[in-house]
Amino acid sequence: MESFQTNPDQFFLLIGKKKEDEIFKLFQKEFHSETSEQNIPQGKIVLYKEDGISVKIVDEMITSIKFYLSPNPICMVYEGQNIFNLNRNVDETQVRKNDDYQRVINNDPNRLANDYSRLNCLFSFDSMTGEFLTIEILNEA
Numbered sequence: 001m002e003s004f005q006t007n008p009d010q011f012f013l014l015i016g017k018k019k020e021d022e023i024f025k026l027f028q029k030e031f032h033s034e035t036s037e038q039n040i041p042q043g044k045i046v047l048y049k050e051d052g053i054s055v056k057i058v059d060e061m062i063t064s065i066k067f068y069l070s071p072n073p074i075c076m077v078y079e080g081q082n083i084f085n086l087n088r089n090v091d092e093t094q095v096r097k098n099d100d101y102q103r104v105i106n107n108d109p110n111r112l113a114n115d116y117s118r119l120n121c122l123f124s125f126d127s128m129t130g131e132f133l134t135i136e137i138l139n140e141a
Helices: 010-014 022-030 092-096
Strands: 035-040 043-048 053-058 061-068 102-104 113-118 121-126 132-138
Touching (some): 010 061, 092 113
Antiparallel strands (some): 061 132, 102 113, 113 121
C-alpha cells in the first residue's frame, strides 16, 4: 500500500474507520510524531505536532482529519501532497476562480477565515491575506 503522503486520496479511507482498523494503524506508523490530545464530548482530537495533522475521534470512530498549511503556534506545517492536488502555496484567489469549490457564506465582519467546500472537505483561508490555513476532511458526503 502506498504511503499517505504520496497518495493523499488514502486520507479519505480513514474517515469512518475505528482506531483498531488496519488503515489507521498504517496512518499511525507513517505519522508517529509527538502528539497532544484534547478531550471533546464523546471523544478527542489527536494532534500530530511535527506532521501538521490532527485527527478527530468521536465514539471510537475517525470523524475528521485536518491539515495545517500555514505556520501556527500549535504544530508544524503539513508538507506532504494533499487532496485535489492542492498545496500550501495555493491562495484563495485560485480556489475562488475554480467552479469545483463552493464558498461557505459567513457574513460575520470579525471572521478570521474564508471557507470553501468541495465534496466532504472544508478549505480555510485567512480572511485578510488569503493565505491557505487548513484543509479538513469531514465525515459527511
